Amino acid sequence: MATTELQQPGNGGLSARFARTLKAVPRAWNRFWRLVSLYMPKRLYARSLIIVIAPMILLQSVVAFVFMERHWATVTQRLSQATVRDIAAIIDLIETYPHDADYTNIIRIAQDRMQLKVDLLPPDPLPPPGPKPFFSILDDVLSSEITRQINRPFWIDTVGNSNIVEVRVQLEGKVLRVFVRRSQAYASNTHIFLIWMVGTSLVLLMIAIPFLRNQIRPILTLAEAAESFGKGRPMPRDFRPRGAEEVRRAGFAFMQMRERIERQIEQRTAMLTGVSHDLRTILTRFKLQLALSGGKAETKAALDQDIDDMQSMLEGYLAFARGEASEDAGRFDLEAYFEKLDEEARLRKRKLSTTLAGDPDVHVRPNAFARLMSNVIGNAFRYASTVEVNATHGRGSLLVTIDDDGPGIPADRREDVFKPFVRLDEARNLDASGTGLGLSIARDIARSHGGDITLDDSPLGGLRAVIKVPA
Numbered sequence: 001m002a003t004t005e006l007q008q009p010g011n012g013g014l015s016a017r018f019a020r021t022l023k024a025v026p027r028a029w030n031r032f033w034r035l036v037s038l039y040m041p042k043r044l045y046a047r048s049l050i051i052v053i054a055p056m057i058l059l060q061s062v063v064a065f066v067f068m069e070r071h072w073a074t075v076t077q078r079l080s081q082a083t084v085r086d087i088a089a090i091i092d093l094i095e096t097y098p099h100d101a102d103y104t105n106i107i108r109i110a111q112d113r114m115q116l117k118v119d120l121l122p123p124d125p126l127p128p129p130g131p132k133p134f135f136s137i138l139d140d141v142l143s144s145e146i147t148r149q150i151n152r153p154f155w156i157d158t159v160g161n162s163n164i165v166e167v168r169v170q171l172e173g174k175v176l177r178v179f180v181r182r183s184q185a186y187a188s189n190t191h192i193f194l195i196w197m198v199g200t201s202l203v204l205l206m207i208a209i210p211f212l213r214n215q216i217r218p219i220l221t222l223a224e225a226a227e228s229f230g231k232g233r234p235m236p237r238d239f240r241p242r243g244a245e246e247v248r249r250a251g252f253a254f255m256q257m258r259e260r261i262e263r264q265i266e267q268r269t270a271m272l273t274g275v276s277h278d279l280r281t282i283l284t285r286f287k288l289q290l291a292l293s294g295g296k297a298e299t300k301a302a303l304d305q306d307i308d309d310m311q312s313m314l315e316g317y318l319a320f321a322r323g324e325a326s327e328d329a330g331r332f333d334l335e336a337y338f339e340k341l342d343e344e345a346r347l348r349k350r351k352l353s354t355t356l357a358g359d360p361d362v363h364v365r366p367n368a369f370a371r372l373m374s375n376v377i378g379n380a381f382r383y384a385s386t387v388e389v390n391a392t393h394g395r396g397s398l399l400v401t402i403d404d405d406g407p408g409i410p411a412d413r414r415e416d417v418f419k420p421f422v423r424l425d426e427a428r429n430l431d432a433s434g435t436g437l438g439l440s441i442a443r444d445i446a447r448s449h450g451g452d453i454t455l456d457d458s459p460l461g462g463l464r465a466v467i468k469v470p471a
Contacts, residue, residue, distance in 0.1 A: 045212075045216050049209070052209075056201055056205070063197065064194065064197070067193065072187050073137060073141075076141055079185050079187065080138070080142045080185045081145055083142070084146050084149050086114045087146075087169070088149045088150050089114075090106060090110050090118060090178070091150065094106060095171075106118070116178050116179070116180055117178070118176065121176075121177055122175070123173050124175060127168070130159060136158055137186075139158045142185055143156060146167070154167065155168045156168075162182070164180070164182065165182050217242075218251070219243065221236075222254060224236070227450070229258055234329075235258065276314045283307055287304070328365070329363055329365050330363070330366050331361050332364050334356055334361075334391055337370065338354040338356065338389070338391075342354070344381070345381065350381050350386070352389070353388050354389045354390075355389075359394075362471035364398075365445075365448075368445045368448070368449075372445040373400070373467075375441060376402055376442050376453070376465050383404070384460075385406075386404065386460060387402065387403070387404045388404075388460065389402050389403075390403075396471070397451075397469070397471060398468070399467070399468050401465070402464065403464050404462040406462040408457070414455040418439050418440055418453070419440065420440045449469040449470065449471075450469065451468045451469030453465060453466065453468075454466045
């Protein structure tokens, strides 16, 4: 009973270690694939090439290794065994019939029946061992077979590109010299197999790579069309779904989605423009009737203020509608726009500094982008005395940073200010005109270009607005 109690903790510890090992396997596997993905190419075409080429190279490597290890080595071993066996038979004949002074019959038999050229030399010392080749299976196999079957002092020469292999064996009172064709002791046609294997693989790759490129091109075209649509640019005219069935289905789905989005935007823009126009007409009538009617000045002033607020809201609606209206992408000159900002800063008596790095011409929707910049920088002018604007254009993107020394916006309210009609009661009243649509319109324009606007703390002590759009 005591023994059982002692074994239970040990079994429990073993089970716990096994459980920890099982839990560590998925983590190690995930780390391995994260490491692989870090060094893998990012583009689809490069990854597809790896998927096609890597298994082919692996298969060829395995086949070549098996062939070298099994076939080539085995054939060379058997050919060398047969050659050394013939040489051993000649030595036995020489030792069995020593009365034949010049061994003419033995030399004839070796040449006619065994395809060996045999000579008997004086009993001079064997030549010194030559340099060993770096990689020669024939030298190793032939030496080991002579040692095993003949077991006499010998010297061989397998170095060089000659088709003849020379073998010398030390006998009693003489030296046997044998010239053997390399093909008799060595599988010399191995390179033909390798050439055929590599050549066939290259031909297959020459066929597979263009086919693979043709299959991937529709996916790249679809990605470019989606990216252009996300940036607010017109879709390429030559775009049409191509390629495999799944790619064509994705292309048709994208075209239908694009049409639905554009139709929804047009309907909303038309509705908003119509409603705003009708309400502005009614407000103008109210304002005229209020001016013609009598009454207390205080009451008329309050009603005028309400009507002005409603008028400002309707103007914001119209500005929002104009921002959503279709506009072709074109050239926007940042240098010219910064010059206008300098004039506006002088009129508002604000301190402004601007810097521009990269090409001043950006490819955006000019009117919409100008409205975006005006809304964001206008807020900075309204609530700060010092404003810094830094623009960097390069690598297909435009980054604009606006810093000011104003009161700023609390971190927990920075996303709220992008919502329509949101106004802050403290610190900073965005869009003092009263609509609460300034930053909403700005972010909407930025996102229609495929970018965004974010807010952060400024080194000047106020607010930093970061505009990033593809350009």
